[in-house]
Amino acid sequence: MRRVWGRELAGWAAALALALLAIGHLASSPRSALIFDDGDSLIVALVGRSILDGGGGDWALSSVLFLPEIAVFAALDAVLPLNVDGVLAANAVVNVLALYGAIRLVAGRHAVGRSPVAWSVAALAAFAVLVLTESGPSRDALELASLMLTTTYYSATVVGVLLAVGLCRRFLDRTRAGVALPVTLGLIAAVATLSNPLFAAWATVPLSLVLGGLCLTTPAVRRRGLALIAAVVGGSILGFLGRIPFSAWIANSGAGYIQPAEWIHSAAYYADLAIDRLSSPGGVLGTVAVLALTVLAVVRTAHASDAGDRLVATAAWALPLVVLIGGIAAGTHAARYLQPLVFAPILALVALPSVRSRSSVRTRVAGAVVAVVLLVGGAVAVPRIVQAASAPDPDLTCVTDWVDSSGRTGAGQFWTVRLPKLHATDPTRLVQVDHELHGYAWLVDRRDFAVGEVSFLIEDAQTVAWNLPTAAAPTAVVACGRYRILDYAPATLPLGPARS
Structure with a gap:
């Protein structure tokens, strides 16, 4: 038990170091404007500070209510003795740690022949590498990984999607079926959809398709798969109904964003963004990394050892595919809607079996070296974050x-x-x-x-x-x-x- 807890704590320490590395890179690049200065990116801070000042407000929001994001920012702002930019930087750290926590849930339980913590850290490291390939100031570019570090661009929805995948995997892995995990899945779907209807497009629809396919190909898990579909769909329906009391705050329901007749222009728009992304070395590296992870996910789907692994591996490539096709079919014109293209493929790594070394000493030495490198890198990034968050703007x-x-x-x-x-x-x-x-x-x-x-x-x-x-x-x-x-x-x- 002590060894297990030690591994878990080491995983969280590595996640913190990776978070600092990613934020340190963005803080010293033109893309830092999306965290600290961009007009879109400030809504959560404005609402959070209004709440702390004792005012409820009569807010005109988009179709996204940002409920979890506002709660996190307000809590950080209430307890941290930092200026607003410092709180935004701390919020970015919390977002990455929440991402790691969701990935860790997807990775499954400790078992013989598995290394869920190591692979969870590897998946987060892959995501951090994607962030390191992004530095442009544009909010509407295919630099999607770094959007996770903002308070506005759907970080809670990203975490919610991964939590949904993780709960499905944990339910399929259990030897005895219960109701706790499906009920929790339904609650997460309800809260995520209430806050952001994109959850339905990112998780409810594609995850239901994945689970449906699993039910058809694996009769042994059919009953559990159907229960999970019912939970995520039912929760999303409750989430949409829960939005009714907030209708006065919703200035745009989002229905106007769906224009199927514009699908050709949408496809051309995203193609142009892809070309722009491939015009820089970082963009090429990031794209190749995502494609490699997607190929790995497809391979793991074909060679999965059990239903849980197959679910995760399939979700890693199916979620981006469904979201991309759906986004084009709906005629959308916003890069941020395609975030599953970067966060879903990293799940291919947590669908991998444990890679056993012939020498346990060699494994421990390698782990220690990686830990030292991450900690040093995270420590080096801290001054850059502090400088960005406290830099004067005369x-x-x-x-x-x-x-x-x-x-x-x-x-x-x-x-x-x-x-x-x-x-x-x-x-x-x-x-x-x-x-x-x-x-x-x-x-x-x-x-x-x-x-x-x-x-x-x-x-x-x-x-x-x-x-x-x-x-x-x-x-x-x-x-x-x-x-x-x-x-x-x-x-x-x-x-x-x-x-x-």
């Missing part, structure tokens, strides 16, 4: 200091105002608007629009040219590096009706 500070000292309310467009809004002492002092000064009710608290008028505007290079309802000119222009503050005081600018 332009942003200039804006927030001016806003805080003015005591007045201003406005800015989505991609411009969200970062200053998060860092301002009072976020309600900055209202999110469109270029015609209509309240822009998207990923924001709609109570902000009650102010009715503003006396200054913030703009930067991402700001669309203003078309204001008045011909008044600003009485002063404050330069703050990449930002400009257009001050109209003592005059005010009326806000138009809010739109989504």
